[in-house]
Amino acid sequence: MVKHAVEVNFDGLVGPTHNYAGLSWGNVASGVNVNAVSNPREAALQGLAKMKRLADRGYTQCVLPPHERPHTPSLQALGFSGTEAQILERAARSAPSILAAVSSASPMWTANAATVSPSADTADHRVHFTPANLSAKFHRSIEHTVTGRVLQSIFADEAFFAHHPALPSVSHFGDEGAANHTRLCSQYGEPGVELFVYGQVAFNEQALAPGKYPARQTLEASQAIARLHGLKDRNRVFAQQNPLAIDAGVFHNDVIAVGNGNTLFYHDMAFLNEAQMLDDIRARLTGAELETVRVSSAEVPLEDAVASYLFNSQLLNTPDGMLLAVPGECREVASVSRYLDGLLASDGPITAVEVFDVKQSMRNGGGPACLRLRVVLNDDELHAMHQGVILTDVLYERLTTWVETHYRSELASTDLADPMLLEEVRKALDELTGILGLGAIYDFQRVP
Numbered sequence: 001m002v003k004h005a006v007e008v009n010f011d012g013l014v015g016p017t018h019n020y021a022g023l024s025w026g027n028v029a030s031g032v033n034v035n036a037v038s039n040p041r042e043a044a045l046q047g048l049a050k051m052k053r054l055a056d057r058g059y060t061q062c063v064l065p066p067h068e069r070p071h072t073p074s075l076q077a078l079g080f081s082g083t084e085a086q087i088l089e090r091a092a093r094s095a096p097s098i099l100a101a102v103s104s105a106s107p108m109w110t111a112n113a114a115t116v117s118p119s120a121d122t123a124d125h126r127v128h129f130t131p132a133n134l135s136a137k138f139h140r141s142i143e144h145t146v147t148g149r150v151l152q153s154i155f156a157d158e159a160f161f162a163h164h165p166a167l168p169s170v171s172h173f174g175d176e177g178a179a180n181h182t183r184l185c186s187q188y189g190e191p192g193v194e195l196f197v198y199g200q201v202a203f204n205e206q207a208l209a210p211g212k213y214p215a216r217q218t219l220e221a222s223q224a225i226a227r228l229h230g231l232k233d234r235n236r237v238f239a240q241q242n243p244l245a246i247d248a249g250v251f252h253n254d255v256i257a258v259g260n261g262n263t264l265f266y267h268d269m270a271f272l273n274e275a276q277m278l279d280d281i282r283a284r285l286t287g288a289e290l291e292t293v294r295v296s297s298a299e300v301p302l303e304d305a306v307a308s309y310l311f312n313s314q315l316l317n318t319p320d321g322m323l324l325a326v327p328g329e330c331r332e333v334a335s336v337s338r339y340l341d342g343l344l345a346s347d348g349p350i351t352a353v354e355v356f357d358v359k360q361s362m363r364n365g366g367g368p369a370c371l372r373l374r375v376v377l378n379d380d381e382l383h384a385m386h387q388g389v390i391l392t393d394v395l396y397e398r399l400t401t402w403v404e405t406h407y408r409s410e411l412a413s414t415d416l417a418d419p420m421l422l423e424e425v426r427k428a429l430d431e432l433t434g435i436l437g438l439g440a441i442y443d444f445q446r447v448p
């Protein structure tokens with residue numbers, strides 16, 4: 001019997017140290033906005049407003065907490081010693097890039113938090129989670145420990161949920177989580193086809209790979225996740241990203257493709273071997289025909305797709321078709337805005353477009369889809385998970401007040417060494433774990 005299931009979106013709450021440090025080579029926005037002054041308060045409120053709008057429309061919306069930043073244990077591991085103030089001061093003086101890396105609010109992009117396989121797809125019929133090692137970028141490689149703790153705290157019941165440690169943190173198994181993973185199905189509760197998209201093959205030096213920018217996800221990582229999660233051949237497809245797209249700034253596949261239900265929305269430059277991939281999906285998808293919404297380079301040039309983040313949109317079911325939740329930048333790029341008008345006039349599966357302002361995050365290369373981790377849960381699983389992270393009106397109000405109380409409205413790279421900032425962050429996060437009922441998830445809460 002197929003169980004009723006829903007897609008739950010877990011958005012990352014933007015952390016109090018949100019800043020522009022230019023840490024992500026290959027991510028165009030991160031490079032362009034390096035050293036701009038950020039507004040962490042506005043960033044967090046924009047994220048909360050997106051969550052609230054979707055919750056108000058009836059979607060089950062949850063929150064994932066930010067991480068402790070600057071992360072002084074990472075600085076200590078790299079040889080900076082003394083009091084916390086001295087550690088920050090010494091890092092700022094001799095290694096400002098390292099201080100910036102351990103201060104990034106990058107855990108906000110929860111599409112990179114983990115890969116999640118719904119119970120309808122897995123061999124043991126549990127929901128499987130693997131935090132992404134994010135080994136391609138130092139500032140992101142320090143996320144998975146706390147991400148794993150948070151996911152285990154929320155999905156604690158072993159009868160329903162299985163947790164794996166992150167893959168080995170080396171480039172051979174570079175894993176960027178759900179940003180390179182999308183699932184196609186007829187109904188959420190039916191077995192689906194999980195599409196794993198990788199940037200390069202690690203153990204074959206001859207294989208085609210991008211020449212300019214790094215490919216963050218490897219085939220070997222994707223295959224390992226599929227094995228760990230107990231996915232059978234009929235529940236998984238592996239496809240390579242077009243290296244030309246990566247070299248044009250498509251550092252994750254979710255910058256150029258998004259799937260939901262039986263629909264795959266993508267750009268014609270997204271995949272290296274599109275025809276084969278579509279055949280592989282069609283051969284496996286049961287209960288529905290695959291619908292493709294393919295955007296040609298003639299309609300939307302690749303650079304416009306990257307500038308607007310058209311494909312970094314959330315594709316959501318509505319009672320009559322699908323809603324595309326796009327970033328505001330899509331209406332600022334002429335070809336994309338025109339395309340969206342045409343899309344709405346067509347009679348395809350996407351029947352509505354709504355604009356969301358997540359500009360603070362966009363300037364670091366994170367659109368609406370980067371900010372959320374999708375977790376398909378059946379009714380029993382939804383009931384079994386920790387309820388304190390579900391966004392209700394009350395929680396929205398509490399989190400908004402919490403942000404307004406604790407967040408600065410300006411942050412420059414020179415502020416990262418301010419010991420007051422670290423104190424503010426810890427005070428705020430300590431309060432947040434209380435609000436969300438998550439227990440001691442941060443290092444500073446666990447040190448005796």
Ligand SMILES: NCCC[C@H](NC(=O)CCC(=O)O)C(=O)O
Pocket residue numbers: 019020021022023024027030031104106109111112140179251252364365366367370
């Ligand atoms: N899925 C969107 C991820 C965006 C993220 N940006 C960053 O980390 C930029 C941070 C900075 O440059 O300060 C990344 O590239 O992984």
